[in-house]
Amino acid sequence: MSDIIEAAVAALAAKLPxxxxxxxxxxxxxxxxxxxxxxxxxxxxDEADVxxxxxxxxxxxxxxxxxxxxxxxxxxxxKIDGSMGLAMQLGSAxx
Numbered sequence: 206m207s208d209i210i211e212a213a214v215a216a217l218a219a220k221l222p223x224x225x226x227x228x229x230x231x232x233x234x235x236x237x238x239x240x241x242x243x244x245x246x247x248x249x250x251d252e253a254d255v256x257x258x259x260x261x262x263x264x265x266x267x268x269x270x271x272x273x274x275x276x277x278x279x280x281x282x283x284k285i286d287g288s289m290g291l292a293m294q295l296g297s298a299x300x
Contacts, residue, residue, distance in 0.1 A: 210236055216268045224244055224246070236261060
């Protein structure tokens with residue numbers, strides 16, 4: 206597992222200590238994937254209700270609060286596959 210994925214798992218687990226009510230996946234281009242569900246946060250590439258795809262810089266910005274997830278989506282830096290409602294819930298939880 207890459208250092209970026211390990212750091213992202215730790216950061217997401219801190220922001221979402223109770224997990225997420227559905228299954229969401231972050232795909233970080235050229236690094237790997239992270240799954241968030243009711244069991245918590247882990248590295249993995251499981252099926253998900255919503256998948257968010259971004260590069261490393263965009264993902265780091267979203268986690269740090271420097272990048273607004275909605276603006277990242279609007280400008281094409283964040284791609285969403287699946288439930289837009291769940292993506293919005295996740296974006297709110299990360300803010």
